[in-house]
Structure formats: C-alpha cells, structure tokens
Amino acid sequence: MRNLVTILIWLCLAPLLVAQEPKIIIPAEVAPFVEKGTTAIALEKGDLNGDGREDFILVLEKENPAKDKDDFPSGQRPLLILLRGADGKLALAKRNEHIVMCSQCGGVFGDPFEGVIAGRNTFSVEHYGGSSDRWKYSYKFNYSRTDKTWQLVRVEEVNYHTSNPNKMKTKIYAPPRDFGKIDVADFDPDNYLNNAGKRRAGQ
Secondary structure (H helix, E strand, O other): OHHHHHHHHHHHHHHHHHHOOOOOOOOOOOHHHOOOOEEEEEEEEEOOOOOOOOEEEEEEEEOOOEEOOOOOEEOOOOEEEEEEOOOOOEEEEEEEOOOOOOOOOOHHHOOOEEEEEEEOOEEEEEEEEEOOEEEEEEEEEEEEOOOOEEEEEEEEEEEEEOOOOOOOEEEEEOOOOOOOOOEOOOOOOOOOOOHHHHHHHOO
C-alpha cells in the first residue's frame, strides 16, 4: 500500500519536477560535438576506458527527427561517447541513435529517458514509462580492453501494474546466454537477443 501511495504522489509531482530540471551546462570542449539542429539533454563524465582521463557521454535531441511508420520520432536522440586522448583533447569514439528512447515513447507517463549513469569502464542508460502497466529498461555497457570498445553486458526489464506495484516481474538478459558480443555502436534495443533470449522474452 505504501508503494502504491508513493507512486501516485510521484505521478502528480513528475510534470513539475520535469519542468524544473536545470539546464545542462555544456563545457567549451564539448560544445563542438553538439550538432547543428540538436539540443543536449544529458551529459555525464567518467573514466570510460580506464586510462585515467576524464571522458564524456553526451546525449542529443534532434529538433526535426525523422518519423517511423507509427509516426514516432526515429533516431531522435543520438548518444555520443567522447574520449580524451593523450593530448588532452576530446574525440568522438562511438555513436548510437537507438539506445535512448524517443521523447514520445514513454506512454502517458511522458518522456521515458531517465538519464545515463557513468563510471570507470562502464555506463548504463535508464528508461521508465508506461501507463497503468509500468516498465523500466536498463542497458549496461562495459569497456573491453581486448576489443577497445564498449559492449553490452546486461539488460534489465522490470514490469508491474500500478494496482499491484509489489508484484514486479524482472527479466535479466546477459551474454553469452542471451546474446553475443554487441558493440555499443551496433546495439538496437528492438533487435539484440539471440534465439535463447527471444524464447525467454516470450515466456
């Protein structure tokens, strides 16, 4: 019951909290990577490849994105990994236009993008949305020193109904059981599971 009350309060306050989100301050060294016709909606820093230097993950939002067959924005929010080289300068290392969900993809709850969590050799992308049926998706990537890139290591999906928030269904997908090596640049949340993973998803 307490969880249900908390969720109802959050539903009432969420629009106000979103409206009060502070504007992202873009450092001068990151500004050149904010592409024309886009706005930065997330910026996180961390030692993403373990070399002791501070890197960035930048998420942009296109002002006029293409639309898919259902009239939802497609490729609206590119995620960019900016690595700092030995010379101290940032360079684009990886880019993906599928990881971050579109601004209209969260159902009645609104924008589902919760943000990026960055750490040493790792980062995750978080989403939350739905209506009476709620869901949460988390995609985690770790840096591979062997392959010199970030690879998908864990996907967590949580689902529950607001009438019974204590009855959550959680599914965890991980390699090699559910998928093979997936480079961050190639990851598509709609198409990444192997046959075993697809069978578990359909349970």
